[in-house]
Amino acid sequence: MNRIKSITILGFLFLAVSCHQEKLVKSISSPNSINTVEFNLSSSGTPYYLVKHNNNTIIDTSSLGFEFEDQPAMKNGLKILGTSKNTLNETWEMPWGEQLNVNNHYTEMVVQLEETKVPRRQVNVYFRAYDDGIAFRYEFPEQKNLSEALISEENTQFNLIGDHTVWWIPGDWDIYEHLYSTTKFTKIKAKAKANHENLASTYIPENAVNTPVTMKTEDGLYLSFHEASLVDYSGMTLKIDPENTSMTSNLVGSENQDYKVKRTLPFHTPWRTIQIADRAGDLIESKLIVNLNEPNKLADISWFKPTKYTGIWWEMHLGKSTWDYGMTQDMGTWTNDGNAHGRHGATTENAKAFIDFSAKNNIGGVLVEGWNTGWEHWIGFEDREGVFDFVTSYPDYDLEEVVRYGKEKGVELIMHHETSAATETYEKQQDTAYALMQSLGIHSVKTGYVGKILPKGEYHHGQYMVNHYNNTVIKAAKYQVAINAHEPIKATGLRRTYPNTISREGLRGQEFNAWASDGGNPPEHLPIVAFTRMLAGPIDFTPGIFNIKFNEYKKNNQVNTTIAQQLALYVVIYSPVQMAADLIEHYEGNPAFQFIKDVGVDWQETKVLNGEIGDFVTIARKERNSENWFVGGITDENSREVTINFDFLDDNRTYIASMYRDADDSHYETNPIAIEIEQMEIKKGMSKKIKMNEGGGFAISLMEKNKGVGIK
Ligand code: NOJ
Ligand code: CA
Numbered sequence: 001m002n003r004i005k006s007i008t009i010l011g012f013l014f015l016a017v018s019c020h021q022e023k024l025v026k027s028i029s030s031p032n033s034i035n036t037v038e039f040n041l042s043s044s045g046t047p048y049y050l051v052k053h054n055n056n057t058i059i060d061t062s063s064l065g066f067e068f069e070d071q072p073a074m075k076n077g078l079k080i081l082g083t084s085k086n087t088l089n090e091t092w093e094m095p096w097g098e099q100l101n102v103n104n105h106y107t108e109m110v111v112q113l114e115e116t117k118v119p120r121r122q123v124n125v126y127f128r129a130y131d132d133g134i135a136f137r138y139e140f141p142e143q144k145n146l147s148e149a150l151i152s153e154e155n156t157q158f159n160l161i162g163d164h165t166v167w168w169i170p171g172d173w174d175i176y177e178h179l180y181s182t183t184k185f186t187k188i189k190a191k192a193k194a195n196h197e198n199l200a201s202t203y204i205p206e207n208a209v210n211t212p213v214t215m216k217t218e219d220g221l222y223l224s225f226h227e228a229s230l231v232d233y234s235g236m237t238l239k240i241d242p243e244n245t246s247m248t249s250n251l252v253g254s255e256n257q258d259y260k261v262k263r264t265l266p267f268h269t270p271w272r273t274i275q276i277a278d279r280a281g282d283l284i285e286s287k288l289i290v291n292l293n294e295p296n297k298l299a300d301i302s303w304f305k306p307t308k309y310t311g312i313w314w315e316m317h318l319g320k321s322t323w324d325y326g327m328t329q330d331m332g333t334w335t336n337d338g339n340a341h342g343r344h345g346a347t348t349e350n351a352k353a354f355i356d357f358s359a360k361n362n363i364g365g366v367l368v369e370g371w372n373t374g375w376e377h378w379i380g381f382e383d384r385e386g387v388f389d390f391v392t393s394y395p396d397y398d399l400e401e402v403v404r405y406g407k408e409k410g411v412e413l414i415m416h417h418e419t420s421a422a423t424e425t426y427e428k429q430q431d432t433a434y435a436l437m438q439s440l441g442i443h444s445v446k447t448g449y450v451g452k453i454l455p456k457g458e459y460h461h462g463q464y465m466v467n468h469y470n471n472t473v474i475k476a477a478k479y480q481v482a483i484n485a486h487e488p489i490k491a492t493g494l495r496r497t498y499p500n501t502i503s504r505e506g507l508r509g510q511e512f513n514a515w516a517s518d519g520g521n522p523p524e525h526l527p528i529v530a531f532t533r534m535l536a537g538p539i540d541f542t543p544g545i546f547n548i549k550f551n552e553y554k555k556n557n558q559v560n561t562t563i564a565q566q567l568a569l570y571v572v573i574y575s576p577v578q579m580a581a582d583l584i585e586h587y588e589g590n591p592a593f594q595f596i597k598d599v600g601v602d603w604q605e606t607k608v609l610n611g612e613i614g615d616f617v618t619i620a621r622k623e624r625n626s627e628n629w630f631v632g633g634i635t636d637e638n639s640r641e642v643t644i645n646f647d648f649l650d651d652n653r654t655y656i657a658s659m660y661r662d663a664d665d666s667h668y669e670t671n672p673i674a675i676e677i678e679q680m681e682i683k684k685g686m687s688k689k690i691k692m693n694e695g696g697g698f699a700i701s702l703m704e705k706n707k708g709v710g711i712k
Pocket of ligand 1: 511
């Protein structure tokens with residue numbers, strides 16, 4: 001009798017629990033139902049999720065959890081306290097960007113978890129399903145038994161369902177400036193990329209990759225893994241488990257303590273994101289990463305205007321001039337100690353020449369690097385704190401006069417702050433440096449972090465630096481200053497929240513073509529970058545090198561593209577600040593320069609017309625505040641023909657198209673500067689076959705006829 005009674009009670013209890021569980025939402029689908037995320041707990045109380053696309057599992061059962069420095073891990077023994085579901089469908093405006101309006105439409109599920117045993121710690125997981133991917137993040141809510149989290153590792157798993165083709169760079173804690181490798185997932189060997197001689201700082205502790213990392217499945221589905229809203233946390237690399245075709249988060253650490261992230265509760269982690277696309281180009285059109293960030297917190301940023309710029313920059317990379325002044329300073333007096341070489345690039349005269357050239361050619365900005373004291377003690381020095389001075393010019397550079405001259409010509413100076421990764425020196429000077437800029441009406445600065453981070457033991461992508469980069473943007477905004485960071489933390493869409501985050505490097509840029517010992521960026525580099533690094537956000541790649549071989553400066557280096565591809569990059573690689581990077585003398589008299597004069601920098605709409613990762617891509621963008629469209633196409637080392645359908649053009653308009661394409665015999669190695677320029681009338685619905693040669697490309701400007709524009 002007793003036994004029967006207890007079975008009945010147990011059965012009743014089970015029924016009660018399962019009824020309760022059934023009411024809980026444990027899966028959500030995206031607005032058009034194409035992507036689904038399912039959540040559950042294993043029998044031992046381990047949380048896991050899986051992702052389906054078109055009803056096919058694309059991320060298999062993947063577990064979630066944390067390890068802490070001073071407490072037991074949170075991996076199992078959890079129960080669901082409750083779940084809830086929300087949806088949002090909003091449209092927001094980008095103050096500048098690839099498009100004007102962005103639709104943010106998702107379904108969200110919040111799962112509240114608690115440990116079944118003391119200390120009964122709690123964690124909530126927020127999942128979002130979008131039509132272009134899924135995302136989730138953890139929240140540590142305020143709770144009795146946990147006030148501070150010292151996270152030694154986050155254990156977020158991404159269990160792949162096959163040995164996908166992957167475009168990856170190693171999970172370097174100090175730099176993203178690696179070439180991409182294309183391999184099967186099981187063949188990823190990140191540590192083989194250690195110690196590249198051109199990297200001033202590099203550290204690859206695990207067989208891990210950096211994000212965004214993009215993959216293609218055997219079935220032709222495209223996936224890209226990244227993170228969004230990286231705030232007060234450390235950057236996430238993904239550790240490769242080839243046996244199980246699985247990846248697990250591996251946070252960037254520090255040598256100064258055993259934990260990787262320190263946070264006071266309540267807090268939430270960055271979003272872990274998976275962009276999902278049936279067409280490679282849809283990855284580029286996806287706005288998942290910015291959508292996962294908070295809305296604009298800087299009410300008005302009209303003081304920043306997207307712009308093209310020239311500058312005193314490439315000449316230093318070529319070795320024509322130097323950043324340093326070449327003399328030593330003693331008590332305010334510069335003495336020629338015998339080292340003066342007279343090749344200092346940032347002189348008042350040189351800056352004025354760039355201003356004149358920019359003013360003549362519809363270019364709004366001039367960057368001047370090497371204008372301030374400290375460059376004599378830049379690369380290779382351990383003791384870099386206190387060296388760079390961000391308000392004091394070298395004696396041959398008159399900052400106020402250059403600014404005055406620029407204003408007279410309608411050209412704004414772009415400031416340059418190379419910190420040499422000496423963060424305390426920069427933090428001390430930020431207020432005065434940005435105040436100086438504001439007093440001069442300078443609204444953007446290119447920052448740089450070359451070398452090992454000071455304080456010693458920190459890495460470029462750890463929590464300390466994430467906070468430094470983010471605080472820099474917030475502080476700069478107070479002085480109406482926008483930041484274009486080099487050697488940055490990866491972009492995670494924070495430009496939505498702080499739109500003075502205008503651009504950044506964070507990849508192997510053009511500069512490597514000037515001096516890399518491995519021959520520079522191969523032609524496949526940018527057709528990979530467009531589908532990997534560019535998914536994170538704007539890139540200051542600095543295109544537009546016309547003197548492709550520059551034998552007069554460097555015999556063993558060259559840019560590995562044709563000149564037509566250099567033009568195409570103004571459309572393909574997105575940034576609201578776009579450099580015309582070559583020396584003035586290499587542009588003078590070249591008819592191809594007309595495209596750089598004409599091309600827009602701020603877009604109403606963006607369409608990816610075609611593309612395959614690592615092979616080729618064509619992008620069309622419509623300028624804001626005009627009816628002009630621009631198209632850019634690039635290819636890798638293989639020549640190919642693409643057909644461009646002009647369906648994207650507006651109805652009932654006739655455009656004068658100026659087409660800049662490879663000549664019949666163009667080739668990035670043997671004849672990179674040959675280019676054909678032709679003009680024709682184009683209307684919506686027409687199509688055109690265009691051949692791109694090896695390492696080549698094409699650029700088209702489409703301007704409405706009759707508005708002073710006709711075939712010349
Ligand atoms: C590295 C940057 O990427 C490059 O553009 C700059 O010229 C140097 N640092 C000097 O700051
Ligand atoms: Ca760099």
